Amino acid sequence: MEFDKVPEWAAWLAQDADGTWWAYEAEPNKQDRGWYENEVGRIQRLGQTAPPPDWEATLRRWPPRC
Structure with a gap:
């Protein structure tokens, strides 16, 4: 999944068992x-x-940390 549409406020990403990605x-x-x-x-x-x-x-x- 390309994360080019992640909202600026997002601090966490996760994927459910059905494949749905969420920003939190x-x-x-x-x-x-x-x-x-x-x-x-x-x-x-x-x-x-x-x-x-x-x-x-x-x-x-x-965002990912190096």
């Missing part, structure tokens, strides 16, 4: 098959790609 303003919480907002901050759907083999490993800070 605050670190999201994990649920059965994906991530959800923790009742603070904004959330935005970024798109969908193939489901990942390990969706739990997709949570990452944004």
